[in-house]
Amino acid sequence: MQEPQFSILIANYNNGHFFKDCYKSIVAQTYSKWEAVIVDDASKDDSIEIINDLIKGDDRFKLYLNKTNKGCGYTKHKCATLAQGDIMGFLDPDDALVPEAIALMVNTHLKNKDVAIVTSKYEFVDLEMNFTKPSLYGSNIPKGKSYLTYANGALTHFATFKKAAYTQSRGINPFMKRAVDQDLYYKLEEQGKHLFLDKVLYRYRVHEHSISNNDNLYKAEYWHFYAMLKAYKRRKKKHLKIDNFSKSYIKILASNYYIKRFERLKFSNKKCSQYYLLYKAFIAYPLHKLPFKMKSLMVLILGRI
Incomplete structure (x- = not known):
């Protein structure tokens, strides 16, 4: 051969x-x-x-x-x-x-x-x-x-x-x-x-x-999340088996992504970005890590971050 x-x-x-x-x-x-x-x-x-x-x-x-x-x-x-x-x-x-x-x-x-x-x-x-x-x-x-x-x-x-x-x-x-x-x-x-x-x-x-x-790691996480969503949609369209990949799982991935970005800015002075990322985490999946989100919001409002 x-x-x-x-x-x-x-x-x-x-x-x-x-x-x-x-x-x-x-x-x-x-x-x-x-x-x-x-x-x-x-x-x-x-x-x-x-x-x-x-x-x-x-x-x-x-x-x-x-x-x-x-x-x-x-x-x-x-x-x-x-x-x-x-x-x-x-x-x-x-x-x-x-x-x-x-x-x-x-x-x-x-x-x-x-x-x-x-x-x-x-x-x-x-x-x-x-x-x-x-x-x-x-x-x-x-x-x-x-x-x-x-x-x-x-x-x-x-x-x-x-x-x-x-x-x-x-x-x-x-x-x-x-x-x-x-x-x-x-x-x-x-x-x-x-x-x-x-x-x-x-x-x-x-x-x-x-x-x-480097500081661009969160960007890689975004694109990884994007790739997962594309794969999910592609496999669903082709009727391929998708183990444990539900809409709830997608929401959890999205919520985690915004939480990670929020945590990276926790000790910065970028208040608008912090509010935006926390808001996006809420919208992605309101109940996911709700105590953490509520505590983070209160700390933001009180100006301790």
């Missing part, structure tokens, strides 16, 4: 100074039939010079440029559209793969034709790529459950998928700014089975621009 081609998809924005380690992990792969599709989203640093200097003369790497900054959804969608591989997977330019990552993923896909997406585990590393701690995320989804309602973090790095399943799913939404991966995982789950490899195949570098470490 002919070996399938694997497409490594890399969406870059201002991460050129980290790309050397990413590049080294790619060329060190034990599986040889791969391509790396890199799309730069109009970086303002010296990413293009750094990447070009590393990949020059190696036609396995393809670098494309966005003329203007388009955002995560657009750039990742472009990566997948330009890919030629039968199997694909995203790698962030500031992270790295373990040497056998692609070989294990390709072998798993070949053995499981009905599987649309295969995920694994990752570990945290520091700026010098030294191991810091294992990730607690990544797991099987119990039989009868779905990624949509089971748990956050069940599907995570390193995630790979068959191009046929990606195409049938309509792929990445180019207009989404965040939670792009989660939206894609929901769609892929609708095209075939999920299989989890209990192995660390991905090295996640933590730095000041990591989304988990």
Whole structure:
């Protein structure tokens, strides 16, 4: 049987100074039939010079440029559209793969034709790529459950998928700014089975621009909530099973989202924003965490926040 081609998809924005380690992990792969599709989203640093200097003369790497900054959804969608591989997977330019990552993923896909997406585990590393701690995320989804309602973090790095399943799913939404991966995982789950490899195949570098470490986390939570709603509506329209995903569950998700945003502003002077977010939390689901909402409202009125 002919070996399938694997497409490594890399969406870059201002991460050129980290790309050397990413590049080294790619060329060190034990599986040889791969391509790396890199799309730069109009970086303002010296990413293009750094990447070009590393990949020059190696036609396995393809670098494309966005003329203007388009955002995560657009750039990742472009990566997948330009890919030629039968199997694909995203790698962030500031992270790295373990040497056998692609070989294990390709072998798993070949053995499981009905599987649309295969995920694994990752570990945290520091700026010098030294191991810091294992990730607690990544797991099987119990039989009868779905990624949509089971748990956050069940599907995570390193995630790979068959191009046929990606195409049938309509792929990445180019207009989404965040939670792009989660939206894609929901769609892929609708095209075939999920299989989890209990192995660390991905090295996640933590730095000041990591989304988990910045003040834009609530924006990611909004887009994740948006992706869940879209998946719910899509599955309902197709009459697909949606375990435990009721209208009440949607209201709870919405209420929690606004409460989290409210709590982030608790000690700020943005009174109007605090009132607005608390109001939205009430409207989303009045009875959800009602004592907390009432107490927060009273404290706001009395001017103690």
